[in-house]
Amino acid sequence: MRRALIGLLEIKQFLQTSAGKVSFVNTTMSPEGFVLTGDDGEFEIRHVRAGTYYPFVQVRNVLNPQSVNSFYGNTSSLSVNKLDSFFQKMNVDGMSEVQVLVPVKRGAAISGTVSYADGTPAIGVKVKIFRSGAEIGEDDFVSVGDTETDDRGYYRRVEMVPGTYFVEVNQPSDHGSRNRASEDWRDFARESELKTYFPGIGERKRAEAIQLDWGQEAANTDIKIPERKLYKVSGKVIAKDTQQPLSKIKVTFEREGDDGPEFYGSNDANQITTDMTGSWSFKDLPPGKYRIKISPQKYSYFFDTRTHDDESPYAETYKKLEIVETDTKEFLVELPLESAISGSIRANDDKDALPKSVRLYLVDRDRKVLASKLINVEQPKDEAQTKKMQIDFRIGSLSAGTYLIRAEIEDDENYVKSVRIKGIDALRETFTIKEAEEIKDVTVVVSRDSGTLAGTAYGANEKPAPLTNLLLVPADRDRQKGDDSYFSGWTNSMGEFRIKAAPGDYYVLAGVGKPNSVKSSAEDWFGDAAKNGEKVRIKPNETTKISVTVLSQ
Structure with missing residues (x-):
């Protein structure tokens, strides 16, 4: 060149x-x-x-x-x-001359126009490109970037690797979350519910896939935004105990299924705050089923340490709403008094030090996160203090209901061994909390006695399988209820892997994803694991070596 x-x-x-x-x-x-x-x-x-x-x-x-x-x-x-x-x-090596031939790989590209039903160019709309991650064990839709249409409604995305892709058009709308002009145009560039998928479909699950190879351009990937009716939803938030309106309450919506924005994210278009009369409203919503979150505390981002304002006397509440060919008015929500759990985090062994932080999640039966808390651990000054360490915590603003606990620790040396609530391990069994109840004396036990699984993964040709995902599925059905009981890793370029995991019995699956990504339920995973997986026992502080065969996709 x-x-x-x-x-x-x-x-x-x-x-x-x-x-x-x-x-x-x-x-x-x-x-x-x-x-x-x-x-x-x-x-x-x-x-x-x-x-x-x-x-x-x-x-x-x-x-x-x-x-x-x-x-x-x-x-x-x-x-x-x-x-x-x-x-x-x-x-x-810093001394010798190196001769190198630089290969040139022309990337794939997608281009086309976006127009409205009457043929008018859709100017300035966001075009998002998704790749299928199924072949590497991820969700079917993995975002790889976005662009915008120009004054002709034309868009083009380049520098893409071979694979399967989907195209989404997202029309701008604040859904009524802003009641005044903004000084920043980016406030109106948030993701909205006005989505269309190639070639002109409103549902992601019906989107048409596009196959690309090196140097190939899928030109004329044109998308026509269909005519559709949009509706308004308005309502009011009041206190259940006093029946008085509540102001400064965060109201957030998400579309049920695979099309909606997540509650935990930076998408301001799906959030609004109640006014002095407790009122709120959203506009530009297409027909469908929605889930409404009503939160009395300051909204927090998923990985923010600011999670719940324990001074709030009210609980987060979730409601379901279906829009069918008409506006929804007077959607009344009564906020109940908060429930809470409180307790302490301690090490399983007096010799162990606690990790720098532990994040606890309260999830429902479908593993949807309903609340979270990041507990930072102040590091001890000496060994004597380490052995006595115990960190107290409280998670408030909870609604009455049935929960499981998930836990995350950033480092690989520690894992949460158990969460004892009312005599059960909430990592494996659900617990129920009543309205306005606080469950005290919750004990989170952290351990450092992880074991290691090491070995090589082989393909059907009996050669080492590089770039392959491995999943450790707990053999104990109770442990399958918590995502934190699954451990995963990747093979290197030689097909070798090394995964650290909590002690216990597992089925090892090679060439698959994680629970709730490609499969529909943990039962599906257990069926595959029991039928095709290699069963292993990981012992505390020991390395177990095995060879596994990659499952056919």
């Missing part, structure tokens, strides 16, 4: 953790940054320090390591392994 920009992406470090995750830091390295090729396509970069590099061509729609890394998930094991399969890696 003549007069083309050549750069270097340095892989500074690989951090192989016990959970099989790979992390790296990427930087363009060389004093000159990028260099130009000559008329013969040759180039020279001097003074390159010792390290591992990917040379690449910086040209629009020519795939480069940065775009691949972003496409498959920054710093993930999958993206690192994909880089090895797509690009030539070179090792520099």
Whole structure:
């Protein structure tokens, strides 16, 4: 390639953790940054320090390591392994000259126009591209970026790898969440419920798939936004005990099924706050089933430490609503007094130190998160203090109902062994809390006696299977109820894996996803596991070695 920009992406470090995750830091390295090729396509970069590099061509729609890394998930094991399969890696010792041939891979592309039913171009609408993640054990729809239509309604997305894709058009609407002009145009660029999927369908599950290969462009991927009626929903929030209106209450909606925005996210278009009379309203909603969340505390993001304002006397409440060919008026919601759980976090063994933080989730029977709490642990000053450590917590603003507990710990050395509530382990069994009740003396036990599963995964051809996801399914049916009881990891380029997990009996499945991603229920997973999985026992502080065969997709 003549007069083309050549750069270097340095892989500074690989951090192989016990959970099989790979992390790296990427930087363009060389004093000159990028260099130009000559008329013969040759180039020279001097003074390159010792390290591992990917040379690449910086040209629009020519795939480069940065775009691949972003496409498959920054710093993930999958993206690192994909880089090895797509690009030539070179090792520099800092002294010798290295000759390298830089391959050029033209990426795939999708382009087309978006128009309304009358043929008018849809100008300035968001176009989102999703890839199918089913082949790598993820949800069917994985976002890979978005763009906007221009003044002709035209859009184009480039630098895509081969795969299966879907296209979504999202028309702008604040759904009435703003009652005045905004100084920032991005306030109106949030995701809305006005969605259309290629070629002109309102439901994601009926979207038409697009197959792409290297250098292929799916031109004329045109989308026509159908005529549809939109409706308004209005209501009022009052206190159940006093029957008085409640102001400054956060009201959030999500579409039931696979089309709606999540409650935990930054999508302001699906949120509104009640006024002084407790009133609220949303507009521009298509027919369908919705789930309404009414929250008395300040709305918190999913990974924010600010979760629940324990001073609030009222509980979060969830209501269902169906819009059928008419506006919904006077949707009355009564907020009950809050329920709560409180207790302490402690180590299973006096020799163990607590992790830096523990996040607890309260989920319903469908594993939907209803509340969360991040408990930060102040690190002890000495060993004597470590042995006496016990961290108190409280999760309030809960509605009466039946819950399971999920738990997350960031490091690989610890796991939550049990959550004792009313004599049961809430990681495995549900518990019920009544309105205005506080369950006290909840004990969260954290342990560091994890075991390790190591080995090699083989494909049907009896060769090592790289880039393969492995899932450890608990053999105990009670443990299957909690997502935190499943452990997963990826094989490296040699098909080898190393996964750290809580002690217990598991079925090992290779080449599958996680619960509630591709399968419909934990029962489906257990059926596959019992029939096709390799059963293993992971012992505390020991390494178990096995070989597994990848399941056919």
